[in-house]
Amino acid sequence: MAGMYRPDQANPAGRRPRLVVILVVAFFALQLLVFRVFRGAPSPGAPAAAVSHVPVLPRRDADDSGCGGGQVYVYDLPPVFNEDLLSQCDALAPMYSLCPYLANDGLGFPAKGTNLSGILPAELVGSWYSSDQFALEHIVHRRLLSHRCRTTDPARATAFFVPFYAGLAVGRHLWATNATDADRDKDCVALLSWLHAQPYYKRSHGWDHFIALGRITWDFRRSPDGGWGGSFLIMPGLANITRLVIERDPWDAMDVGIPYPTGFHPRTADDVRVWQQYAASRPRPKLFAFAGAPRSAIKGDFRALLLGECQAAGDACGALDCGEGRCIKQNELVMQLFLGARFCLQPRGDSFTRRSLFDCMVAGAVPVLFWRRSAYLQYAWYVQVGNDHEGEWSVFIDRDELRAGNVTIRGVLAAIPEAQVQQMRKRLVEMIPKLIYSAAGKEGLGDGMMDAVDVMINGMGRRVAEQRRSWSRL
Ligand SMILES: *[C@@H]1O[C@H](CO)[C@@H](O)[C@H](O)[C@H]1NC(C)=O
Ligand SMILES: *[C@@H]1O[C@H](CO)[C@@H](O)[C@H](O)[C@H]1NC(C)=O
Ligand SMILES: *[C@@H]1O[C@H](CO)[C@@H](O)[C@H](O)[C@H]1NC(C)=O
Ligand SMILES: *[C@@H]1O[C@H](CO)[C@@H](O)[C@H](O)[C@H]1NC(C)=O
Numbered sequence: 001m002a003g004m005y006r007p008d009q010a011n012p013a014g015r016r017p018r019l020v021v022i023l024v025v026a027f028f029a030l031q032l033l034v035f036r037v038f039r040g041a042p043s044p045g046a047p048a049a050a051v052s053h054v055p056v057l058p059r060r061d062a063d064d065s066g067c068g069g070g071q072v073y074v075y076d077l078p079p080v081f082n083e084d085l086l087s088q089c090d091a092l093a094p095m096y097s098l099c100p101y102l103a104n105d106g107l108g109f110p111a112k113g114t115n116l117s118g119i120l121p122a123e124l125v126g127s128w129y130s131s132d133q134f135a136l137e138h139i140v141h142r143r144l145l146s147h148r149c150r151t152t153d154p155a156r157a158t159a160f161f162v163p164f165y166a167g168l169a170v171g172r173h174l175w176a177t178n179a180t181d182a183d184r185d186k187d188c189v190a191l192l193s194w195l196h197a198q199p200y201y202k203r204s205h206g207w208d209h210f211i212a213l214g215r216i217t218w219d220f221r222r223s224p225d226g227g228w229g230g231s232f233l234i235m236p237g238l239a240n241i242t243r244l245v246i247e248r249d250p251w252d253a254m255d256v257g258i259p260y261p262t263g264f265h266p267r268t269a270d271d272v273r274v275w276q277q278y279a280a281s282r283p284r285p286k287l288f289a290f291a292g293a294p295r296s297a298i299k300g301d302f303r304a305l306l307l308g309e310c311q312a313a314g315d316a317c318g319a320l321d322c323g324e325g326r327c328i329k330q331n332e333l334v335m336q337l338f339l340g341a342r343f344c345l346q347p348r349g350d351s352f353t354r355r356s357l358f359d360c361m362v363a364g365a366v367p368v369l370f371w372r373r374s375a376y377l378q379y380a381w382y383v384q385v386g387n388d389h390e391g392e393w394s395v396f397i398d399r400d401e402l403r404a405g406n407v408t409i410r411g412v413l414a415a416i417p418e419a420q421v422q423q424m425r426k427r428l429v430e431m432i433p434k435l436i437y438s439a440a441g442k443e444g445l446g447d448g449m450m451d452a453v454d455v456m457i458n459g460m461g462r463r464v465a466e467q468r469r470s471w472s473r474l
Contacts, residue, residue, distance in 0.1 A: 054203045056472055059155050067149035069461030070158025074144050081191055085168040092168050094175040106138030107265050116332040121278050127266040133355055136214030136261050137165040139437050143453045148442050154200050159460040160209045164191045167215035170230040184230040192237035206240035207471045208464040216247035216351050217255050247353040250377040257378035259452050260355040262362045263331050265439040269447040272433050279364030280429045282339050288413055289341035291320040291327055291334050291356055302347050313410040338363035342421055343413050362432055366424045370399040381459045382434055393427045
C-alpha cells in the first residue's frame with residue numbers, strides 16, 4: 001500500500017525498549033476507554049463558542065437523493081480565488097494560451113470540426129473536446145456545482161469543497177523570472193486566512209474539507225531553501241485538508257491521486273457504452289505504442305531507450321514524437337495511436353505520472369509501467385492497486401532488466417497470451433467510466449454509472465468518516 005515503505009522511515013521502532021511499547025499500548029487503551037465512556041455525553045465547555053451553532057454531524061434529512069457518500073457543500077469563494085484567474089487565461093501558462101482550453105466549463109473546445117472528430121464514431125463527436133490538465137480545477141468545480149449530491153446547506157454536508165484554482169494561481173508565476181517566492185504563495189496565504197475564519201472550517205479544523213489540483217503535487221512543495229514551485233501543500237494551515245491531485249506525493253497521506261482529464265466528456269451512460277464498444281472492438285495492428293518526447297540532452301534518458309526499443313520492433317510498434325506540445329494540441333494523433341495498439345508504454349516523464357496513461361486506458365490499450373509511482377501508488381480510489389492486482393489491467397516491466405538488456409519490450413509483450421491480453425482489455429474497458437470527467441447534468445450519467453467525480457464524492461465520504469476521530473472530540 002502507498003506510503004508503507006518509505007526507505008528513510010525503515011526500522012525506527014525495532015530497537016526501542018519493550019517497556020516503551022507497553023506504555024504506548026496502555027496509553028491508547030486508556031484513551032479508547034475514556035472515549036467509549038464519554039462518547040455521546042456532551043463534553044462541558046468543549047466547542048468554541050463561535051461555532052457552537054454548527055452541528056458536529058451532518059443533518060440527514062429525508063431526501064438524500066441516493067448520495068451514499070453524503071453531500072458536498074461547495075464554498076462560494078471571493079472571485080479572486082477562481083473566476084478572476086479564468087479571465088487572465090492568456091497569461092496563465094508560458095507556452096500557450098489556456099483560453100480555448102478553459103472554454104465550455106473547462107472541457108476545452110469541442111472536437112466537432114477539428115481533426116479529432118475524424119477518428120471518432122459519429123455519434124460521439126459531441127462527447128469529445130480538446131481538454132487540458134490545467135483546466136481540471138475548473139472542471140471539477142463546475143461539475144460539483146451541478147451535482148445531485150451538492151447541498152447548499154452546510155449543515156447537511158458531509159464534505160466541503162474549496163474551489164480555489166491553486167494550480168492556475170501558481171502556474172502563472174512558475175516561469176516568470178521576476179516572480180518571487182512571495183508572489184507564488186500570495187493567493188494561497190490569502191485563501192487560508194479566508195478559510196480559517198469560516199465556521200465549518202473551525203468545526204473540523206479542515207478535516208472534512210477538500211480541494212482539487214490540476215498540477216502535480218511537486219509544483220506546490222517548494223523546499224524551504226527555495227527552488228521550484230509554490231509552497232501551498234506544505235503550509236501548516238493546509239495540513240488537515242485533503243488534496244485531490246493528478247500526481248500525489250506517495251508519502252503524504254493527505255494527497256489523493258485523481259485522473260488527469262482526457263478529451264472524453266460524455267453526458268450519458270449510453271454515450272459511454274458506445275465508446276466502450278468502440279474501444280473494445282477496434283483492430284489493433286500494433287503490439288505496442290509510445291507517445292513521448294525524448295530528452296536527448298539527458299544522458300541515459302529512459303524515454304530515448306524506449307524509442308530505441310520501438311524502432312527495433314519495426315512494424316510491431318508505433319511511435320509519436322510529443323515535442324513542442326504536439327500531443328496536447330493534436331490529441332487526435334495520440335488517441336489514434338493508442339486505439340490501434342494492444343499495449344502502450346508509460347515511463348515516467350519529467351514527473352512520475354502522465355496524462356498519456358489516461359489517454360491510453362480510455363483508448364483500451366493496456367498500459368506498460370516501469371515505476372510503481374506512475375499509477376499503483378497514485379490512484380487507489382480509481383484503479384485496483386497493489387501486487388495482487390498487477391497484471392489485471394497493466395503490465396509492469398523491471399526497468400533495470402530492460403536497461404541491462406536482459407529483456408526487450410517486444411519480447412515481454414509478445415509472450416503474453418492473446419487470451420490474457422483480451423482479458424486485460426476487457427477489464428480496462430470496464431474501468432473507463434471512473435477514469436473520465438463526464439459532462440453529465442444533475443442526474444449524472446445514469447444507470448448507476450459512476451464517473452471520476454462520483455468516485456471523488458464517495459471517496460471523500462469514506463475519508464471524512466475515517467478522519468472524524470481526528471476532530472469530533474476536540
Ligand atoms: C489536421 O490534419 C491535417 C492533415 O493531417 C493537417 O495538415 C493539419 O495541420 C491538422 N490540423 C490541425 C489543427 O492539427
Ligand atoms: C514581471 O514582469 C512582467 C512583464 O515585464 C510584469 O507584467 C509583471 O507584473 C511582473 N511581475 C512581478 C511579480 O513583478
Ligand atoms: C489540524 O487538526 C488538529 C486537530 O486534529 C488541530 O489541532 C490543528 O489546529 C489543525 N490545523 C489547522 C491548520 O487547522
Ligand atoms: C541481467 O542478467 C544477468 C545474468 O543473468 C544477471 O546477473 C543480472 O542481475 C540481470 N540484471 C538485472 C538488472 O536483473
